[in-house]
Amino acid sequence: MKSLINLYKEAYGGLSGPSWMLALVILINRSGSMVLPFLSVYLTTALGYEVKEAGYILSVYGVGALCGGLLGGKLTDSFGHFYIQFLSLLVSGVVFICIAFIDGYYALMLAVFLVSMIAESLRPANASSIAHYAKPGNLTRSFSLNRMAVNLGFSIGPALGGILAAVSYKYLFLGDGLTCILAGLVFYFYFRNKEGNRSLTKRKTDPSHQVKSPYRDLLYLAFVVGTCLYATMFFQLFMTLPLYYADVYTLGERQIGGLIALNGLIVFAVEMVLVYKIGTRYKLAKLISIGTICLTISFSLLALFSGWHILVISMIILSLSEILAMPYMATLAVERSVEANRGSYMGLYTVAYSTAFILAPLLGTSVIDRFGYDVLWWILSGLAIVCSIALYIVVSKMGIVYQKA
Numbered sequence: 001m002k003s004l005i006n007l008y009k010e011a012y013g014g015l016s017g018p019s020w021m022l023a024l025v026i027l028i029n030r031s032g033s034m035v036l037p038f039l040s041v042y043l044t045t046a047l048g049y050e051v052k053e054a055g056y057i058l059s060v061y062g063v064g065a066l067c068g069g070l071l072g073g074k075l076t077d078s079f080g081h082f083y084i085q086f087l088s089l090l091v092s093g094v095v096f097i098c099i100a101f102i103d104g105y106y107a108l109m110l111a112v113f114l115v116s117m118i119a120e121s122l123r124p125a126n127a128s129s130i131a132h133y134a135k136p137g138n139l140t141r142s143f144s145l146n147r148m149a150v151n152l153g154f155s156i157g158p159a160l161g162g163i164l165a166a167v168s169y170k171y172l173f174l175g176d177g178l179t180c181i182l183a184g185l186v187f188y189f190y191f192r193n194k195e196g197n198r199s200l201t202k203r204k205t206d207p208s209h210q211v212k213s214p215y216r217d218l219l220y221l222a223f224v225v226g227t228c229l230y231a232t233m234f235f236q237l238f239m240t241l242p243l244y245y246a247d248v249y250t251l252g253e254r255q256i257g258g259l260i261a262l263n264g265l266i267v268f269a270v271e272m273v274l275v276y277k278i279g280t281r282y283k284l285a286k287l288i289s290i291g292t293i294c295l296t297i298s299f300s301l302l303a304l305f306s307g308w309h310i311l312v313i314s315m316i317i318l319s320l321s322e323i324l325a326m327p328y329m330a331t332l333a334v335e336r337s338v339e340a341n342r343g344s345y346m347g348l349y350t351v352a353y354s355t356a357f358i359l360a361p362l363l364g365t366s367v368i369d370r371f372g373y374d375v376l377w378w379i380l381s382g383l384a385i386v387c388s389i390a391l392y393i394v395v396s397k398m399g400i401v402y403q404k405a
Contacts, residue, residue: 028153029183030151033153049105058357064354065354070347073124090181093181096174100173143331158261162256163254219397223333234295240360285392298314301314333346363376
């Protein structure tokens with residue numbers, strides 16, 4: 001037990017104060033992330049839309065996220081990460097509250113687009129902040145700390161959301177909005193006069209990394225496409241898995257929230273220690289590739305077996321995929337950029353996830369509607385194998401072999 005405690009101390013030690021505060025802001029924000037995990041269930045049960053109609057609205061969320069990622073990256077390079085983060089948190093909170101009182105299909109579609117665009121503009125600004133405030137040598141662990149906060153928040157949010165949804169779905173939007181506003185205020189008062197650590201952003205980099213625009217960096221573009229495919233599969237966690245739990249296993253909101261919360265708890269408990277122990281020992285290409293293969297195992301289990309225990313095992317393996325792939329993907333995006341174009345690089349990286357928000361519900365709901373859940377799980381399993389091989393090749397060629405944290 002003493003060795004385990006010391007391991008956690010070492011994994012979390014040496015991180016800067018601002019890195020911890022960024023994690024706290026994200027924790028507050030994501031603890032209110034109650035809408036997205038239940039949005040498909042809300043649209044089909046509370047509002048009575050068909051699965052396909054719900055899929056279109058979820059895809060509109062992805063379109064907004066795509067626009068927000070591009071816009072947030074450009075605005076971050078132009079105005080700085082501080083203002084973009086603050087305004088994104090504050091304004092998205094207000095819009096979330098307004099959505100609670102909208103039930104018309106097209107009005108709801110427009111509102112979902114707006115809140116997604118505003119909320120997702122936070123991502124490139126936040127990633128730039130993490131790089132700005134990280135201590136030398138702690139970049140990947142700083143990203144993992146932030147992701148730890150995200151996943152702890154996602155453990156709290158869906159679990160709390162399941163309780164609130166059982167009373168009224170409107171409370172989901174109110175809770176999400178208020179926590180966004182609170183996170184924005186905490187961020188503003190702490191970071192308004194805070195200086196960053198410039199050693200990372202001023203470091204000398206390999207000439208191959210000195211690309212003026214990410215859109216002319218062909219290897220990076222290939223990496224972004226691979227990341228998008230990975231995220232399209234992973235986001236079934238929010239898009240179709242809740243429907244699967246409700247339709248096939250007839251689980252209630254609290255049980256669905258509990259299963260999704262399990263993902264956040266696992267990542268919260270394990271990721272920082274795992275990144276600390278294995279990140280500098282194994283090649284990034286291998287870690288990301290293994291993480292992607294874990295998706296194949298997770299989805300194929302759902303197709304091959306049934307039972308409550310299979311849902312839990314599948315979620316554990318899905319969480320392991322996230323731990324092995326996502327923190328190193330973010331590190332690669334930062335290491336490929338320099339300070340002058342970091343917002344654009346992180347914005348394009350965010351676009352990979354935003355595009356996945358569009359593709360994930362369209363792929364998931366369309367296959368379910370025509371062929372059923374089992375076919376969807378087999379399609380995703382096959383795509384994960386292809387994605388794993390492609391990412392291994394691309395990341396190997398990028399020249400960033402080991403993480404520097």
